[in-house]
Amino acid sequence: MRYTMSSSRVVLIRSRGIQPGLGKLDTAAIHSMFDRGFKLLTGQSNAQQAVFSIFRPGERIGIKINTLSGKEASTRPELATGLAEWLVQGGLKPENIIIWDRMNRELRDAGYRLRTGRDGIRIFGTDSDGIGHDPELIGHLNIGSLFSSILKNMVDASISLAILKDHCIAGVTAGMKNYYGAVHNPNKYHDTGCNPYIAELFDSPPVRSKHRLSVIDSLIVQYHRGPAYNPRWSEKFDGLIFSLDAVAADRVGWKIIEKLRSAAGLPSLRDEGREPAYLHTAEKMGLGNASDSKIELIEETV
Amino acid sequence: MKRRLFLKNAAGTGLVIGTRLPEFCSDLALAGPPPKLSHVEARYYRKLPDREIICDLCPRKCRLGDKERGYCGVRENIGGTYYTLVYGRPCSVNLDPIEKKPFFHFLPGTTTLSVATAGCNLNCKFCQNWEISQFRPEQVENFDLPPEQVAVQAEKNRCSAVAYTYTEPIIFFEYMYDSALEVRKKKIRNLVVTAGYVNQDPLNDLLEVVDAVKVDLKAFSEDFYKEYVRGELKPVLETIKTVAKSRAWLEIVYLVIPTLNDKPEEIRQTARWVKNEVGDHVPVHFSRFQPMYLLKNLPPTPVSTLELAREIALEEGLKFVYVGNVPGHEGENTFCPACGRKIIGRFGYRIENMDIVEGKCRYCGHPVPGVWS
Numbered sequence: 001m002r003y004t005m006s007s008s009r010v011v012l013i014r015s016r017g018i019q020p021g022l023g024k025l026d027t028a029a030i031h032s033m034f035d036r037g038f039k040l041l042t043g044q045s046n047a048q049q050a051v052f053s054i055f056r057p058g059e060r061i062g063i064k065i066n067t068l069s070g071k072e073a074s075t076r077p078e079l080a081t082g083l084a085e086w087l088v089q090g091g092l093k094p095e096n097i098i099i100w101d102r103m104n105r106e107l108r109d110a111g112y113r114l115r116t117g118r119d120g121i122r123i124f125g126t127d128s129d130g131i132g133h134d135p136e137l138i139g140h141l142n143i144g145s146l147f148s149s150i151l152k153n154m155v156d157a158s159i160s161l162a163i164l165k166d167h168c169i170a171g172v173t174a175g176m177k178n179y180y181g182a183v184h185n186p187n188k189y190h191d192t193g194c195n196p197y198i199a200e201l202f203d204s205p206p207v208r209s210k211h212r213l214s215v216i217d218s219l220i221v222q223y224h225r226g227p228a229y230n231p232r233w234s235e236k237f238d239g240l241i242f243s244l245d246a247v248a249a250d251r252v253g254w255k256i257i258e259k260l261r262s263a264a265g266l267p268s269l270r271d272e273g274r275e276p277a278y279l280h281t282a283e284k285m286g287l288g289n290a291s292d293s294k295i296e297l298i299e300e301t302v
Numbered sequence: 303m304k305r306r307l308f309l310k311n312a313a314g315t316g317l318v319i320g321t322r323l324p325e326f327c328s329d330l331a332l333a334g335p336p337p338k339l340s341h342v343e344a345r346y347y348r349k350l351p352d353r354e355i356i357c358d359l360c361p362r363k364c365r366l367g368d369k370e371r372g373y374c375g376v377r378e379n380i381g382g383t384y385y386t387l388v389y390g391r392p393c394s395v396n397l398d399p400i401e402k403k404p405f406f407h408f409l410p411g412t413t414t415l416s417v418a419t420a421g422c423n424l425n426c427k428f429c430q431n432w433e434i435s436q437f438r439p440e441q442v443e444n445f446d447l448p449p450e451q452v453a454v455q456a457e458k459n460r461c462s463a464v465a466y467t468y469t470e471p472i473i474f475f476e477y478m479y480d481s482a483l484e485v486r487k488k489k490i491r492n493l494v495v496t497a498g499y500v501n502q503d504p505l506n507d508l509l510e511v512v513d514a515v516k517v518d519l520k521a522f523s524e525d526f527y528k529e530y531v532r533g534e535l536k537p538v539l540e541t542i543k544t545v546a547k548s549r550a551w552l553e554i555v556y557l558v559i560p561t562l563n564d565k566p567e568e569i570r571q572t573a574r575w576v577k578n579e580v581g582d583h584v585p586v587h588f589s590r591f592q593p594m595y596l597l598k599n600l601p602p603t604p605v606s607t608l609e610l611a612r613e614i615a616l617e618e619g620l621k622f623v624y625v626g627n628v629p630g631h632e633g634e635n636t637f638c639p640a641c642g643r644k645i646i647g648r649f650g651y652r653i654e655n656m657d658i659v660e661g662k663c664r665y666c667g668h669p670v671p672g673v674w675s
Contacts, residue, residue, distance in 0.1 A: 028655055069369060129442075139596040144436075168367045187375040188425050190364075191532065192458060225352045228368035294532065 001166035004106070008245035008289045010252045012218075012299045013037045013175030014238050016159065018093050019219060023071075037215075037242040041297050054212055054244070055157055060096045061087065062155030064089035066162045067101045072108035072229035075163045075217050079240075083161060083215060084121045099123040100150045102181040126150055126182075126297035128281035133184045140204040143197065145183035147206040159211040160246065163217040164253045166226035166233070166261075168188045170194035171269045171276035173227050174253040175246050176202050199282035202246060208287075216241035222273070223260035235260050247288025248295045251279055319604035320644060321427075339439055342389035344377050345476055346504050354381030359475060360423045360500050361537040374473040375438045376421035379537040388419035388439050389477045390448040395455070395469050399651040403465055403495050405634060406624060407585050408514045408551050409533030410646060411653040412462035415445070415455055419477065422470040424497055425532040426520065427596040428559060435469040436595075449477065453484035460623065463491035463513070472500045475508070482511040491673075495647045498541035499533045506543055514551035514673065517542050521563035522572040528665075539575070546580035551673050554584060558611055559591045569611045582621050587611055588633075589626030610635065622671075623654065642666035 013036050013281040018029040019247040038050040063083060065075035072168060080099045088094045095118065101107055104114055115123045126132065133146035136154060144296060169190050170177055175250035177198050187254040189197035201207060218241055224233035237256065243249035254276055260266055269275050283290040314543040336448045346358040353368040357377060366379040376388045394419045400409055422435035429435055430573030434442055447455070456464045463605040464485045466478045468477045471494055482492040483587045491513040500508075509515075519538060520531050544553045548648075557571060558564045576584055588611040608625045612633050615623040630652035636646035636658075643665045647654035657664040663675050 108618075133441075137595070144427075144432075144596045168365060170372075183440070184441060185375065185439070187371050187373050188436070191362075192371060201447075225354075226367065227370070228353060229584055 007241060007294045007296045008248035009041060009076050009296045009298065010243040010248045011037050011040045011241070012230065012246070012252060012297065013040075016238055016300070016301065018035050018238050019236060025076060025078040025219070027078060027082065029302070030078060031086060033240050034083060034086040036300060036302045037240055038090075039207045041242045041244065047086070047090040051092060053094060055087075055114070057091065057102070058096070059092070059156040060154065061092060061098070062150055062158045063097065063099045063161050064151070064158055064178055064182065065099060065101050065104040065114065066158055066173075066181060067103075067109075068181070069165075070109050072164060072231075073220075073222055073227065073234075074106075075161050076166060076219060077111045077113075079219070080123075081121065083262055088121070094121045094146065095119055097121045098150060098155060100125060100148070102126045102148070104128055124288055137148055139204065141196075141200040143185075143187055143188050143200065145188075145201075145204075147184075147204075148182045151179075151182045151210060152206050155210065157212040157216060158207070159213045160211060161215045161217065164241070164256065165222040166224050166257055166269075167194075167276075168226065168274070170198060171274040171280060172250065172254045172257055174216050174241075175251040176250050176278070176282065178197070179207050179211075182207065193277055195277040196285075197283040198278035199285050199287060202282065202287055203285055211246060212244070213215050214241070214243050214246045216253050217252065218256060221256060223257045223280055224266055229289075233264065233266075235264075244286040247279055247282045247290050250276070251290045251292070251295060253299060254279065307332075329377060337497075339387040340391055341380070341385045342390035342476060342499065343386040344386045345479075347384040349382055351597040353379070354380050355382065355384045357384065357664055358501055358540075359504055360472060361534060362423060362499075371438075371446055374421045374423040374470070376419060376473050380634065383580060386474065386476050388421065388444075388474045390419045390446065391419060391439060391444040392447050393434050393439070393442040393444050394418040394495075394610060395445055395447060397461070398465065398467075400463065400493075401648065401651040401653070403467060403493060403516055404555065404589075404624075404626060405493065405514060405516060405551075405553055406587070406646070406648075407670075408493070409462045409491070409675070410656060413460065414463045414465040414593075415452070415459060415461045416465045416467045417452060417461065417481070418466070418468035418471070419474040420444070421473045423473050423533075424470060424498055426532045428557070428591060429595045431468050432595040441633075449481040449484045452481040453488050453490065456490050457488050457616050461490060463493045465493040465495060467493075470497055470499070472496055472504070475504055479508060479511060482508075488513065495527075495644060497531075497533070497542075498591065500537070500541055503539065504547075505541055505623070509545065509548040509550050512550055514553070515545045516553045516555060517545065518555050518557065518560070522568050523563070524573070528561055530559075539579070542555035543574075543579055546584065549603065552580065552584050553587065555587045555589055556611070557589045557591055559597070560600050560603055560606055560607065562600070564603070564611070565605050566610065566614055569614045573615040573620050573623075576615075577619050582619050584620075585622040585624060586615055586620055587624040587626040588615070588630055592627070636670070638663040638666060638668055638670065641666035645670065
């Protein structure tokens with residue numbers, strides 16, 4: 001999808017009741033957040049219409065999560081399965097949904113239980129037996145990579161369900177950088193503040209042709225000293241960000257991080273020389289809108 | 303798990319398998335499960351608050367949070383301590399003629415034990431070994447070969463030297479350094495084949511334990527380094543100067559890539575710089591590019607371009623200029639700078655005649671720089 005003049009809708013749903021206790025999520029609250037978020041995003045009045053305004057019947061959906069940082073700073077398992085179940089409720093087939101990341105070990109460390117059977121929603125990593133990276137080297141702009149067979153061959157559409165965090169190099173890691181976990185050589189994409197590499201990877205055919213939706217886990221936000229978990233700079237935010245525009249979703253995530261940093265008396269990312277410049281690059285490349293004037297932000301608490 | 307089963311499983315996961323299996327030494331074959339990554343603390347890094355680190359091994363100076371890896375893909379911050387994941391875990395172990403490195407003035411006609419791990423701190427778009435250099439160690443097949451075994455294998459196979467090569471040995475610095483110490487104990491030499499993108503402190507330490515260094519000078523322009531190498535020229539030139547000042551023997555390779563770094567003026571600048579900064583005695587190899595990795599759209603270098611490069615460098619006063627990757631070419635041979643006679647005849651990696659005696663031309667007695675015994 002290429003963006004030009006039109007504005008992009010971003011929905012921020014917050015739920016004060018979603019985290020009733022330490023490390024626990026209320027499943028009913030999760031469901032309400034997805035329900036409200038999808039309806040506001042799509043303008044549809046019921047779940048089925050909302051789902052099929054984004055996906056086609058019979059499509060295979062990959063939910064790319066980020067499990068690099070253990071239980072404390074990875075996409076929460078309840079959210080990933082909650083999203084998958086909501087999509088099923090909306091009419092998608094459970095066997096057509098894969099929740100995935102790069103490594104089974106990281107998935108387990110983040111609290112996921114692997115599921116590889118033929119029935120139901122599946123959860124596994126690219127390094128699973130028989131999966132791996134597709135052997136075709138895809139050179140796109142500055143870097144060449146092999147892409148996860150899950151993204152390249154096993155799904156028709158992709159949801160980036162990342163976790164919002166400060167990132168010591170990129171400034172922000174959210175929905176776009178999440179696709180670093182889809183290539184065999186993410187270390188090669190970290191030069192110069194990950195710019196232009198986050199945008200270029202998102203622009204690569206395997207990502208661009210399949211990315212359909214960003215949902216960003218902002219329940220607990222690591223707003224400083226990320227991407228690893230640092231409790232001193234970690235804040236309960238109780239939010240989920242939804243957008244069909246990955247750039248706009250990340251931009252809203254960036255603003256949340258700046259707000260939390262400011263409240264904690266920290267300098268802005270720009271002042272620290274870590275402004276997420278990849279968003280400006282992405283906008284220039286036509287991948288989405290990073291300018292606030294082109295973002296229609298709808299906020300609601302459920 | 304038997305090796306065959308490992309390979310089958312690895313193939314199933316789409317992992318890239320190192321193809322350079324050490325068939326010459328059966329005791330290296332994988333007999334059990336593939337070795338895990340090493341967790342040996344890295345050298346040349348600084349600890350920062352909140353479990354962050356800065357790597358001081360190469361000019362990239364990666365600043366990494368917990369659980370992150372450097373650009374090289376083989377060094378990881380785990381809880382604020384930086385580890386090398388490839389210590390004693392080469393993915394490629396091979397016997398090569400020393401001419402293949404290439405070293406032309408260092409023990410010609412001898413065999414080296416070549417060792418490499420996965421990973422690289424650059425990302426050259428024309429990399430010949432990208433299937434190991436641009437992968438993480440867990441994505442290739444590795445062997446369990448600790449430093450003392452490197453020395454044992456070199457001795458067993460009657461190698462004149464161990465060459466740390468194929469990928470970028472700087473990124474497995476600790477393994478290379480400790481292996482070099484073991485290798486020296488057996489009176490065997492150590493060679494480094496590098497792109498030279500390394501900081502001065504580790505380089506100086508390395509030069510204490512190695513005998514020869516071949517530096518790939520990939521172009522003579524910062525723009526080229528930025529766009530096609532993902533590095534910088536300046537630190538590479540510093541590396542060349544530092545090696546030249548050390549006791550280690552130095553040779554330079556310049557891979558000539560059509561339209562990108564083949565302009566006569568750039569070749570001339572390179573030759574002048576070599577002559578002025580490190581000396582006219584340093585061998586320079588102009589090697590032929592073959593379409594590879596992300597530069598498949600360019601043709602192989604015309605032989606005439608290599609010949610012109612050689613001619614320019616000789617005009618500028620360099621004494622030992624070679625044409626590389628063109629087997630049988632006249633420019634593979636070594637000629638005495640005094641009498642002009644052919645003193646080492648080569649065909650590809652094979653030595654056809656050797657007319658250097660005790661470091662001097664057999665015909666006129668002129669000294670020929672190099673390490674000949």
